[in-house]
Amino acid sequence: MAYTQSDHPSNNITGRATDVRGQVRPACVRDVIKLVRAARENGTPLYPFSTGLNFGYGGKSPTMAGSLLVDLGALNSIRMTVDKRNGRVLPVAVIGPGVTQGALYDFLEEHHPNLTFNVTGSARATSIIGNALDRGVGYFGPRKEDLFGLAVVCGNGKLLRTGFRRLKRSPLGTSNPYGLGPILDGLFFQSNFGIVVSACFRLVPKRPRQVALSLSLRREEDLPAFIDELANCKREGLIESVTHIANRARTHATLAYGVTRYLEEECAYTPERAFGEAESVMDLIAPGEWASLGAITGTRAQVKANLAEIRKRMKGLARVRPITHQLLDTAYAVAHKLRFIPVARANAAAIAAIRPLHTLALGVPTDAAIDNLLWKFGRTDLNAAQLDQSNCGLLFINPALPLDGAFVAKFIDEMKKTAARHYHDTLYITINIETPTSLVAVINLLFDRSNLEGVKRAHFCADRMLDKIHAMGLEVYRARADMMAAIVRRDPHYWALIHSLKTRLDPDGIIAPGRYDAQPAAPSPKPPPSRS
Helix, strand or coil, X not given: CEECCCCCCCCCCCCEECCEEEEECCCCHHHHHHHHHHHHHHCCCEEEECCCCCCCCCCCCCCXXXXXXXXXXXXXXXXXXXXXXXXXXXXXXXXXXXXXXXXXHHHHHHHCCCEECCCCCCCCXXXXXXXXXXXXXXXXCEHHHHEEEEEEEECCCXXXXXXXXXXXXXXXXXXXXXXXXXXXXXXXXXCCCEEEEEEEEECEECCCEEEEEEEEECCHHHHHHHHHHHHHHHHCCCCCCCEEEEEHHHHHHHHHHHHHHHHHHHHCCCHHHHHHHHHHHHHHHCCCCEEEEEEEEECHHHHHHHHHHHHHXXXXXXXXXXXXXXXHHHHHHHHHHCCCCHHHHHHHHHHHHHHHHHHHHHCCCCCHHHHHHHHHCCCCCCCHHHHHHCCEEEEEEEEEEECCHHHHHHHHHHHHHHHHHHCCCCCEXXXXXXXXXXXXXXXXXXXXXXXXXXXXXXXXXXXXHHHHHXXXXXXXXXXXXXXXXXXXXXXXXXXXXXXXXHHHHCCCCCECCCCCCCCXXXXXXXXXXXXX
C-alpha cells in the first residue's frame, strides 16, 4: 500500500492508496450482476464503493492492488413504502447505495416533511447504505439498526434478498425486519461477501418537541462521573439520542471555521484578525476540556420533565443548555445587531458556528465538520465531497469501549501518552454513548499529506495506538483498509472462519479481497476456455 499524492486514482485522506486497474459505474442492478459474472470468468477482483467518501477509513482505496473500482453512485433511487390498503406512507424507504444523506433529507423535506432519519456528522454527500454497512454511528443510534431487507449481488453472481424481501410483492418485505429463519442481513455488514444494491432504511417520525442538549463538563477530573451519569440518563430514557462527548481540541476544530467566517463576512475582519479572535469565542462556547451534545424529544411535557431531571443530576458536574431553533434565532438576532460590542460579537459568532451542528442531533445533515477541515488546510474553494483533493490527512482509530467512566478516562490517558511518544500531543477525541450498554470512541490523527515524512509518522503513531488498544484487551469497531493485516494477525483463526463463510457466497474471492477478511494472495486470472 503506497503513500500517495492527490492525483492517484484511489487517493484519499489517509495518505495511503492502492493501485487499481480502472473504474466502472454500473447503471442498474442488472449491470452489477453482469459485472460480477464477468469478473468470475477473468479473475478480476472488484472493489465496490457507494460514493467513495469513507473519510479517514481509506475512501475507495482497495485492500488488494489491481482491483477494479465499482462506483455504485448511479444506484440512487428512493422509494417510499406505502400501505396499499389505505395509501398511508410508512416510515421505511427502499434506497440504493448511491443515495446520500443530503439527498434523502431534501427528498423528505419536500415530499414527507413529517419524517426524518438518523444522520451522521459527516458530509451530506456520504452514502447512507455505505456508512450503515460499515457500522457507522449516527446521532439517533448505530446505523446498523436502521437497515434491513437487503438486496445483494453475491460473489457467485446471484441476487440474494434477505428477510421477507425474498417474497415477491409481499407487504412484509418492507415492514418486517426479521423474516423467517436465520437473519442473513448481518452477513453483509462489515463483510466482503457481496455487493449490496438496495436496502430498506428506517425513517423516524418527527416528535412534537425536539431540543438539542449541550452539556459542558466543569472539571476535567470529573469525566468518569460525567460519563457514568450520562449512561444512566441513556438507560433510563432521559436522553434517547446518542450522546457525543468531545474533547476541547475536537470541539474547537469543529467550530473554528464557522466562527472565523462570521467575523470575516459580518464584521469585515481580515482572516488574520478573525483567526486571532476565534480562540476567545470558542472558549465562550466550550470553556472546559469536555463538552457533550445530545437530544431530548417527545411531547412538550415529556421534554420539560426530562430536562429538569437531567439538570438535577448534572448539578455540580456540568453546565446544561437546551438549544432550540427559536432560542438560536432570537439570541443571534440580538447579538448580531450589537456586534460592535465585543461580548455580543463573540456570542453572534458562536451561534453562527453552533447553528448547523446542533441540528445534527435533530436529524439535519450538514457539511460543517468537513468544511472546517477544508478551511484548516487552506482549501475553502473545495466542497465537502472534494476533501480528498486537499492536503488534509486524517486517520481514524476507533475502539469499542466498556461503558465505564473510570475505564474510559484511563484509556484516553493511555492514548494521549502513546500519541505524545510517537506523533504529537493533539488528539481529536469523541466518545459516543451509542446504546444503553455500549460506548465507542472516535479518535482522529490530523496531518498534512503534502509532507511525506509527516504521513509516515502519523501512520506509525496510529499503528502504535492500535497495538495499545489490543494490549488493553480491546478492538476497533470500524477498521481502516490499511489496518486489516494487523487485525487479522491478532486472531487468524477467527478470520479464517469468516473467510470460509465467504467462499460459500463468493467462491472465487473477487469481492473486495482482504476487506474485513483474511489477507489472501492476489487471485490468478483464469485461463481462457479451451476451443476443443
